[in-house]
Amino acid sequence: xxxxxxxxxxxxxxxxxxxxxxxxxxxxxxxxxxxxxxxxxxxxxxxxxxxxxxxxxxxxxxxxxxxxxxxxxxxxxxxxxxxxxxxxxxxxxxxxxxxxxxxxxxxxxxxxxxxxxxxxxxxxxxxxxxxxxxxxxxxxxxxxxxxxxxxxxxxxxxxxxxxxxxxxxxxxxxxxxxxxxxxxxxxxxxxxxxxxxxxxxxxxxxxxxxxxxxxxxxxxxx
Amino acid sequence: xxxxxxxxxxxxxxxxxxxxxxxxxxxxxxxxxxxxxxxxxxxxxxxxxxxxxxxxxxxxxxxxxxxxxxxxxxxxxxxxxxxxxxxxxxxxxxxxxxxxxxxxxxxxxxxxxxxxxxxxxxxxxxxxxxxxxxxxxxxxxxxxxxxxxxxxxxxxxxxxxxxxxxxxxxxxxxxxxxxxxxxxxxxxxxxxxxxxxxxxxxxxxxxxxxxxxxxxxxxxxxxxxxxx
Numbered sequence: 001x002x003x004x005x006x007x008x009x010x011x012x013x014x015x016x017x018x019x020x021x022x023x024x025x026x027x028x029x030x031x032x033x034x035x036x037x038x039x040x041x042x043x044x045x046x047x048x049x050x051x052x053x054x055x056x057x058x059x060x061x062x063x064x065x066x067x068x069x070x071x072x073x074x075x076x077x078x079x080x081x082x083x084x085x086x087x088x089x090x091x092x093x094x095x096x097x098x099x100x101x102x103x104x105x106x107x108x109x110x111x112x113x114x115x116x117x118x119x120x121x122x123x124x125x126x127x128x129x130x131x132x133x134x135x136x137x138x139x140x141x142x143x144x145x146x147x148x149x150x151x152x153x154x155x156x157x158x159x160x161x162x163x164x165x166x167x168x169x170x171x172x173x174x175x176x177x178x179x180x181x182x183x184x185x186x187x188x189x190x191x192x193x194x195x196x197x198x199x200x201x202x203x204x205x206x207x208x209x210x211x212x213x214x215x216x217x218x219x220x221x222x
Numbered sequence: 223x224x225x226x227x228x229x230x231x232x233x234x235x236x237x238x239x240x241x242x243x244x245x246x247x248x249x250x251x252x253x254x255x256x257x258x259x260x261x262x263x264x265x266x267x268x269x270x271x272x273x274x275x276x277x278x279x280x281x282x283x284x285x286x287x288x289x290x291x292x293x294x295x296x297x298x299x300x301x302x303x304x305x306x307x308x309x310x311x312x313x314x315x316x317x318x319x320x321x322x323x324x325x326x327x328x329x330x331x332x333x334x335x336x337x338x339x340x341x342x343x344x345x346x347x348x349x350x351x352x353x354x355x356x357x358x359x360x361x362x363x364x365x366x367x368x369x370x371x372x373x374x375x376x377x378x379x380x381x382x383x384x385x386x387x388x389x390x391x392x393x394x395x396x397x398x399x400x401x402x403x404x405x406x407x408x409x410x411x412x413x414x415x416x417x418x419x420x421x422x423x424x425x426x427x428x429x430x431x432x433x434x435x436x437x438x439x440x441x442x443x444x445x446x447x448x449x450x
Contacts, residue, residue: 048362049363064322069318076314088289088298090301094294136275
């Protein structure tokens with residue numbers, strides 16, 4: 001068995017990506033749940049630059065950044081490959097993963113929006129991104145970004161959408177509107193029903209409670 | 223099997239560091255390509271067709287198919303033209319560290335560089351200090367991750383991080399001159415040695431814009447207001 005440890009936050013989309021990757025490939029690992037308010041000395045030693053999760057430690061050597069970790073795992077454990085074999089398809093997959101990251105600051109803006117106008121603006125911006133995904137990636141009505149099976153793009157975007165559910169609950173706003181984005185909505189339903197994803201999907205109520213707590217603490221300290 | 227000698231076209235801009243990265247990678251691998259200089263204030267229809275989402279340079283066109291984003295392009299080049307010299311190391315762990323530092327450069331260092339040009343007074347001073355701190359972090363990280371590095375990160379030939387670093391720092395003197403700072407210097411000995419070795423590399427000299435041209439370009443980017 002490989003000597004693998006994962007330092008993460010169960011509620012973080014970035015940690016989810018690594019967990020899903022490990023589970024999809026049937027790789028055993030030790031899960032180390034970090035406390036964001038009291039990070040372990042090991043974490044700080046393994047990721048001194050960013051001091052963030054997730055960090056995968058393999059044979060004592062740390063790998064940081066969720067997508068770098070996912071690629072690393074895919075290279076060393078090629079069963080159930082997550083990256084396409086063809087170099088052009090790989091480049092396209094990486095493009096969409098990078099694109100998805102652009103949605104993150106907008107989500108943050110939404111979480112911290114203090115009035116209806118700010119919230120509205122953030123939702124509109126998110127919808128622009130959704131339209132691009134809908135029109136460019138899912139136009140051929142594929143089941144997943146990876147085609148018939150989920151791949152690294154599904155995992156990257158799926159993790160962000162898992163978090164999106166919590167934002168919708170938190171801010172009481174519907175963002176992934178089925179009527180506006182039928183293909184994206186269907187994709188997310190399909191994604192959540194992939195057995196391994198379903199088994200390892202964060203509990204909705206727990207997520208909401210956790211985010212409320214984090215937000216409260218953040219606002220209290222500012 | 224695809225014909226790797228099929229037309230390769232690079233859409234770019236002479237002062238875009240992201241474009242220079244791709245030029246270097248193509249030249250390093252000995253890949254013949256056609257270069258199209260874009261006017262970024264009047265982008266060509268082809269550029270907008272090949273990169274409709276971001277509308278940015280560089281875009282690599284291979285067999286009529288576009289690849290965008292410099293890091294993605296470099297990895298693509300390394301995979302398709304997988305002969306030596308390799309841009310990325312073979313070892314997966316080393317590859318993860320190269321990707322980590324490439325991301326650090328793109329997420330932290332690059333976004334901080336342009337604003338620095340525009341700032342004045344105290345804000346500028348703070349930005350300079352932040353940039354120096356990032357160089358320190360890079361220095362420490364490189365010492366830790368690549369302790370046996372000789373001249374260049376791949377040993378005798380340049381690789382992806384050399385390309386990134388070379389492009390960013392080749393004209394460090396121009397940057398210092400225009401911002402009146404000294405961000406790259408002997409206080410970060412490993413980086414300083416590395417940057418100076420890269421400056422002497424024939425490929426860098428051959429590809430990257432000369433000092434005076436860069437100074438002129440940087441000066442046009444600075445707002446013409448006096449220091450406060």
